[in-house]
Amino acid sequence: MDGTAWILLTGSLVAICCALCGTFLVLKGMTMVGDAISHAVLPGIAVAFLLTGSRSMSVMLIGAGAVGLLASFLIETMHRRARVQQDASIGITFTWLFALGVLLISVFSSNIDLDQDCVLYGEIAYVPLDMLDAGGKLIPRAVVMMTVVLGVITVVFASGWKELTLTTFDPALAAGLGIAPMLWHYVLMSCISMTTVAAFESVGAIIVVALFTAPPAAAYLLTASLGRMTALACVFGIVCAVAGYWIALWIDGSIAGAMAVVAGAEVAAALVISRIRAKRVAMVAERGAEQRVLLE
Amino acid sequence: MTPDKPCIEIHDLTVAYNRRPVLWDVDTTLPSASLIAIVGPNGAGKSTLLKSMMGLLPVASGYVEFWGEPLRSVRHRVGYMPQRESVDWDFPASVFDVVLMGRYGKLGLFKRPRAADRDAAMECIRSVGLEDFANRQISRLSGGQQQRVFLARALAQDADVYLMDEPFAGVDAATESTILSVLKQMRESGKTIVVVHHDLHAVAEHFDWTVLLNMHLVASGETASVMTAANLQKAYGGRLHLLTEVTQLVQQHERSIRKG
Numbered sequence: 001m002d003g004t005a006w007i008l009l010t011g012s013l014v015a016i017c018c019a020l021c022g023t024f025l026v027l028k029g030m031t032m033v034g035d036a037i038s039h040a041v042l043p044g045i046a047v048a049f050l051l052t053g054s055r056s057m058s059v060m061l062i063g064a065g066a067v068g069l070l071a072s073f074l075i076e077t078m079h080r081r082a083r084v085q086q087d088a089s090i091g092i093t094f095t096w097l098f099a100l101g102v103l104l105i106s107v108f109s110s111n112i113d114l115d116q117d118c119v120l121y122g123e124i125a126y127v128p129l130d131m132l133d134a135g136g137k138l139i140p141r142a143v144v145m146m147t148v149v150l151g152v153i154t155v156v157f158a159s160g161w162k163e164l165t166l167t168t169f170d171p172a173l174a175a176g177l178g179i180a181p182m183l184w185h186y187v188l189m190s191c192i193s194m195t196t197v198a199a200f201e202s203v204g205a206i207i208v209v210a211l212f213t214a215p216p217a218a219a220y221l222l223t224a225s226l227g228r229m230t231a232l233a234c235v236f237g238i239v240c241a242v243a244g245y246w247i248a249l250w251i252d253g254s255i256a257g258a259m260a261v262v263a264g265a266e267v268a269a270a271l272v273i274s275r276i277r278a279k280r281v282a283m284v285a286e287r288g289a290e291q292r293v294l295l296e
Numbered sequence: 297m298t299p300d301k302p303c304i305e306i307h308d309l310t311v312a313y314n315r316r317p318v319l320w321d322v323d324t325t326l327p328s329a330s331l332i333a334i335v336g337p338n339g340a341g342k343s344t345l346l347k348s349m350m351g352l353l354p355v356a357s358g359y360v361e362f363w364g365e366p367l368r369s370v371r372h373r374v375g376y377m378p379q380r381e382s383v384d385w386d387f388p389a390s391v392f393d394v395v396l397m398g399r400y401g402k403l404g405l406f407k408r409p410r411a412a413d414r415d416a417a418m419e420c421i422r423s424v425g426l427e428d429f430a431n432r433q434i435s436r437l438s439g440g441q442q443q444r445v446f447l448a449r450a451l452a453q454d455a456d457v458y459l460m461d462e463p464f465a466g467v468d469a470a471t472e473s474t475i476l477s478v479l480k481q482m483r484e485s486g487k488t489i490v491v492v493h494h495d496l497h498a499v500a501e502h503f504d505w506t507v508l509l510n511m512h513l514v515a516s517g518e519t520a521s522v523m524t525a526a527n528l529q530k531a532y533g534g535r536l537h538l539l540t541e542v543t544q545l546v547q548q549h550e551r552s553i554r555k556g
Binding site for chain 1: 314347351368378387388393397433435449453
């Protein structure tokens with residue numbers, strides 16, 4: 001496989017992970033929690049690096065994953081215990097953790113091979129430069145990492161689908177049936193932390209939020225079934241990755257930036273399509289009513 | 297049909313929000329195979345009582361037992377129907393999807409619904425008269441149809457006791473009578489149904505047992521013995537428009553007793 005194929009594969013894997021988690025985030029009305037986690041991983045990455053001096057996959061995943069979970073825990077605790085509004089507690093948590101990360105990196109920047117730009121914006125074009133030797137075949141580190149994450153998420157979602165659905169739609173009934181909404185909330189948050197951490201090197205921590213939100217939001221506008229919404233979100237995510245790559249190449253710009261712009265365009269297109277559909281349904285209904293009147 | 301041995305015991309229950317008590321020392325037992333109404337003015341803690349019976353709210357003191365056991369050991373025999381407004385009806389799901397959720401509790405972790413669960417869900421949809429809407433998206437339903445979806449989902453839980461939070465809120469007369477007849481059928485088959493209700497007339501007419509609440513327990517017993525002017529005055533206080541309604545109600549009631 002050549003560089004382009006690896007880049008497209010990485011982008012698609014990131015997009016699918018994001019679309020799966022994002023579907024439930026959008027339905028919970030909590031996409032900003034995804035945003036918060038994606039920013040909060042910065043201190044996690046910095047601390048993990050400072051403690052171990054390594055940029056290995058496992059260290060980063062553990063460090064940032066832990067801070068991601070800490071962020072969602074802080075948000076929930078502040079909201080529930082201290083009665084701070086949900087959006088305010090999100091705002092406080094992620095800016096605070098993010099600032100902590102910025103501070104850590106700036107203080108220790110002289111001896112750190114890590115900068116904010118690389119964490120926040122990522123660079124998917126470098127994916128083919130960082131290869132791992134997998135049984136004689138060279139595979140990019142990012143592809144290995146995203147495949148592992150996608151595997152974990154797929155297993156979690158396939159086995160806990162009905163629990164995730166019910167705790168998202170009706171947490172009160174879920175609790176009444178003995179399915180703990182908070183447990184499944186943290187399961188979802190863990191998946192999101194994992195995805196963000198794994199994806200930050202390739203698409204950056206900020207643009208990953210676009211992939212969490214826009215493809216599922218576009219899918220939500222076009223279908224009324226959760227299964228179809230999830231599948232459509234994955235397809236839209238892959239379109240973002242592929243179209244974004246070619247557009248970036250064409251205009252010689254940032255690949256991650258182009259992917260997020262495509263994501264925005266998808267939502268706009270979905271909005272137009274759903275409007276046209278609604279009008280057509282209304283027209284058919286009107287015509288039906290007219291015919292009924294004529295028949296009478 | 298006569299309410300006999302108690303199936304729910306509420307013992308000295310006190311519940312607080314932000315350290316401010318909203319239910320004080322509620323202590324009563326509820327009979328099995330009956331239609332039980334929880335009534336009281338706004339803010340009386342009716343929903344709070346139901347939610348704490350369901351274990352959804354932390355209890356400051358006291359306990360609730362079903363057949364002498366705590367909820368967690370009899371969870372599958374207790375069904376719950378939350379308020380209609382508690383969920384987002386724009387959720388991408390059909391009527392069938394939502395009713396099927398009622399089966400999730402009995403399925404257990406990681407198991408998918410089987411054909412038997414699907415058949416049971418469809419049967420419940422039929423019993424509330426929504427079979428023509430089974431595949432319809434839930435946002436395209438009227439308020440009354442949404443209540444019937446929730447009722448069907450409660451039926452799908454296949455429990456012995458049902459706790460229902462305002463199943464009659466926002467429904468038209470036709471839906472109200474559908475829901476009532478379903479509830480009565482459930483009672484005939486030995487189920488106990490506890491309903492938070494606003495309509496005193498309907499309660500007086502159709503419910504066997506009434507729990508009258510205003511933060512404290514005002515009265516709990518057979519409807520005729522609870523719905524007295526003194527009790528209603530105690531629960532609803534000096535709210536004039538309500539008092540006239542209540543007086544009429546009591547008069548009606550006395551008339552019907554004299555007739556009977």
